[in-house]
Amino acid sequence: MSDDDDGEIEFVFMGPGECELCKSMVGTVSDSPIEPLHPNCNCKSVPRTKCNNQYRSNWRTTRYGPGGNCYRVDAEIAVICHDGTLIGESREIDMGCEDSGDELADLEMAIGEFASGLEAGCPDCPPPLVS
Ligand SMILES: [Zn+2]
Numbered sequence: 744m745s746d747d748d749d750g751e752i753e754f755v756f757m758g759p760g761e762c763e764l765c766k767s768m769v770g771t772v773s774d775s776p777i778e779p780l781h782p783n784c785n786c787k788s789v790p791r792t793k794c795n796n797q798y799r800s801n802w803r804t805t806r807y808g809p810g811g812n813c814y815r816v817d818a819e820i821a822v823i824c825h826d827g828t829l830i831g832e833s834r835e836i837d838m839g840c841e842d843s844g845d846e847l848a849d850l851e852m853a854i855g856e857f858a859s860g861l862e863a864g865c866p867d868c869p870p871p872l873v874s
């Protein structure tokens with residue numbers, strides 16, 4: 744992932760999907776054009792601007808409870824939508840007192856969930872460039 748993803752193109756297999764195989768491929772997204780699936784296939788893939796929402800996060804952990812087994816996280820999360828819209832929010836996430844053995848993974852999951860909630864506020868993916 745880099746900062747200059749803007750304007751990258753991906754291809755969507757549009758159909759029309761005249762057979763089961765083609766039909767099952769409709770909506771498939773690929774980084775390169777998807778070739779017709781068989782001779783006489785009328786389906787095509789069309790380019791559109793890539794639609795990747797990304798997020799960045801910073802966090803600080805505060806321990807509490809007996810023996811410091813409990814912790815909560817002050818997280819700052821910024822979602823960068825596919826069109827450059829920025830949605831930022833701070834959130835305190837209470838991770839509780841159970842030690843699952845992999846705090847970092849727990850934390851990343853919690854932050855990922857929060858981020859995907861924010862991503863819901865991003866504009867819809869752009870329609871294909873050609874219809
Ligand atoms: Zn077909």
Ligand SMILES: [Zn+2]
Binds near residue numbers: 758760762765784
């Ligand atoms: Zn086809």
